Amino acid sequence: MYFAALLARTEDGWEASDTELDDVETLADLADLAREATTDEETVLVCIEQDGTWFGVVRVDGEEDPRVFVSDAAAAMRSSYGEILLSDELLGRQPEDPSALDQLVDLDGTEDGEPEGSEDDDETAERAAAADAETAPAGPLGDADLLTDLGMEEKVLLTLSPEDALSEVADALGCTDVLEAVR
Numbered sequence: 001m002y003f004a005a006l007l008a009r010t011e012d013g014w015e016a017s018d019t020e021l022d023d024v025e026t027l028a029d030l031a032d033l034a035r036e037a038t039t040d041e042e043t044v045l046v047c048i049e050q051d052g053t054w055f056g057v058v059r060v061d062g063e064e065d066p067r068v069f070v071s072d073a074a075a076a077m078r079s080s081y082g083e084i085l086l087s088d089e090l091l092g093r094q095p096e097d098p099s100a101l102d103q104l105v106d107l108d109g110t111e112d113g114e115p116e117g118s119e120d121d122d123e124t125a126e127r128a129a130a131a132d133a134e135t136a137p138a139g140p141l142g143d144a145d146l147l148t149d150l151g152m153e154e155k156v157l158l159t160l161s162p163e164d165a166l167s168e169v170a171d172a173l174g175c176t177d178v179l180e181a182v183r
Helices: 027-035 073-077 080-085 120-133 154-159 163-173 176-182
Strands: 001-009 014-020 043-050 053-060 066-072
Touching: 001 163, 014 154, 014 176, 027 043, 027 053, 027 080, 043 066, 043 080, 053 073, 053 080, 053 120, 053 163, 066 080, 154 163, 163 176
Parallel strands: none
Antiparallel strands: 001 014, 001 043, 043 053, 053 066
């Protein structure tokens, strides 16, 4: 189970809304969703927590690139919502090149000489998922000072427990009531 909320900073203070992430596939999609939450180019925070195992905060300031912090990258990597936050750049990986010419594909969609629908496909997918989990470090990852100018120091963000992290963030921002209203 997950909870996701948008916190938009306005002239009148913070406004919160809960949000569904089912149609969000990439960090760029998430940033676009955040930008839609404000009419000006104000700061918007996307706060996500999942099952008390990890939390993430994405900060979007106008058209700037989103800044991301994840409390436990390895746990987040096992979540479809966490995978949205864990970009190749954040993980320090080279992005995959889907147009690589060395991967020739037959017209039936299989690689040259590979039987269609082989049982090895499931094992290969499982090994790839395990390799991805191994490339994500256990523990915090990302921009831990993304909330410093809003009242939460980096060292505090790094020590928050996933169970009450979003409440602590809201408290530091002075918008606990606003966040709890959408929870």
